[in-house]
Amino acid sequence: MSHPRVLVVGAGAVGQVFAHHYQRGGAEVTFFVRDKYRADVARGFDLYPLNQRRRRRPGAEPVRFDGFAVVSAAAEVAARAFDQVVLTVASPALRGPWLPELVAAAGDATVVALQPGLDDRALVLAAGVPEDRLVQGMISLVSYHAPLPGETRFARPGMAYWFPPLSPSPFSGPAARTAAVVAALRAGGLPAKRHRDVPRLAGFPTAVMMPYLVALELGGWTVRGAARAGTLTVGGRGGREAVAVVRSLLGKPPLGLGALTRPWLLRAGLWATRPLIPLPLEIYLREHFTKVGEQTRELLDGYIAKGQAAGLPVTALEELAAGLRRARAGAAADAPATARGAS
Ligand SMILES: NC(=O)c1ccc[n+]([C@@H]2O[C@H](COP(=O)([O-])OP(=O)(O)OC[C@H]3O[C@@H](n4cnc5c(N)ncnc54)[C@H](OP(=O)(O)O)[C@@H]3O)[C@@H](O)[C@H]2O)c1
Incomplete structure (x- = not known):
């Protein structure tokens, strides 16, 4: 299908990039957004594709992205026809009555879910x-x-994004529908490929990454700070625990994954790849x-609950x-004081 009709749910960092590349590939794009964003979204977006060198030079001009439709209610979705509905919201946003309403309104469209939770x-x-009708994908871009x-x-402000080399976003699900999703994205220049089992593929790296991210947050959002505070080591241990939890549910992890839970190896990898990453990581x-x-807190709590249920260690x-x-309680307690200080 050369001109699929695509509904992109959420017009945030990932939604804008997916929608832009769908459109570039010839798709007819409609955004489904909360009513409060509707007018803003309808004005269009400025995008900075960082894989193009000229978009990352000082004074870089953005690529204009417009020419799409915007809806914000299930009834508007029901009044149109879609071939693909792409959910680009974060995991916690999947809950609530809006999703069943949207799904019911979307006819027999393929639903593409990109969320990382188990x-x-x-x-x-x-x-x-x-x-x-369900195709699952893993987002391998940075936006x-x-x-x-x-x-x-x-x-000027805009959405900057980068496709890391040799890391196409994988998609799995029913063969013809998965192939159509991959073809539509690739036609528009978004690196994508078919994979046998995305939930399994995505489950393990997410399990390694989430504890490290919490470690980073606790270390003041720098690798050096997390190493000094000792949280990076706990993050590595947490990663091994989370991988064991995912293993108990999904089977063997990919070869070599365990190495990433060694903080020194992670630091070496980051140091080696930093010059290749065109943004302040x-x-x-x-x-x-x-x-x-x-979403991060929910993922972490999920590993703990599932680990406890399976009798696995989850101390880290x-x-x-x-x-x-x-x-976060400290930050919330500080927030009003900061606001008072600012006024
Ligand atoms: N950005 C990246 O580099 C990146 C990379 C890999 C994976 N991901 C994953 O991709 C997901 C989305 O990330 P993101 O960076 O795109 O987040 P984002 O910029 O916050 O975009 C999500 C958008 O969806 C909207 N939304 C939430 N519920 C909605 C609903 N019921 N109907 C319509 N719109 C709704 C949000 O609105 P509100 O803000 O009002 O809630 C927000 O505008 C997350 O799971 C994230 O972890 C992102």
């Missing part, structure tokens, strides 16, 4: 998506509201994972979760 597939199925603090290279991690902080994960609760 329970997210079940949530989407429970919202009424039959297995034979953020630019400029990040300290970034001065962009002509730690600042991006701080901004992004503060934005989706609720519990230590991280307790640290996170303390840190």
Whole structure:
């Protein structure tokens, strides 16, 4: 199908990039957004594709992205026809009555779920998506509201994004529908490929990454700070615990994954790859994972609950979760004082 009709749910960092590349590939794009964002989204977006060298030079001009439709209610979805509905919201947003309503309105469109949680597939199925219409994907791009603090290279604010080399986003599900999703994205220049089992593929790296992210947050969002504070070591242990939990549910992890739970190896890898990454990585991690902080906490709590249920050790994960609760309670307590200070 050369001109699929695609509904992109959520017009945030990932939604804008997916929608732009769908459109570039010839798809007819519609955004489904909360009513409060509707007018803003309809004005279109400025995007900075960082894989293009000229978009990352000082004074870089963005690519304009518009020419799409915007809806914000299930009834508007029901009044149109869609071939693909792509859920780009974070995991916690999958809950609530809006998703079953949207699914019911979307006819027999393929539903593409990109969320990283172990329970997210079940949530989407429970919202009424039959297995034979569900395609699951893993996001392997980096996308953020630019400029990040300290970034001065962009002509004006926009969404900057980067496709890491040799890491196409994998998709799995019913063969013809998965092939159609991959083809539509690739036609628009978004690196994508078919995979046998994305939930399994995504489950393990997420399990390694989440404890490290909490470790980073507890260390003040720098690798050096986390190493000094000792949280990086706990993050590595937490990663091994989370991998064991995922293993108990999904089977053997990919070869070599365990190495990533060794903090020294992670640091060496980051040091070696840093010159190749065209954005300030730690600042991006701080901004992004503060934005989706609720999702990280839920993922961590999920590993703990599942580990406890399976009788597996989760002490490092519990230590991280307790640290996170303390840190966020502290930040919340500080917030009104900061606001008072500013006024
Ligand atoms: N950005 C990245 O680099 C990146 C990389 C890998 C994976 N991911 C994953 O991709 C997911 C989305 O991340 P993101 O960076 O795109 O987040 P984001 O910028 O916050 O975008 C999500 C958007 O969805 C909206 N939304 C939430 N519930 C909705 C609903 N019921 N209907 C319509 N819109 C709704 C949100 O609105 P509100 O803000 O009002 O809730 C927000 O605008 C997360 O799971 C994240 O971990 C992101």
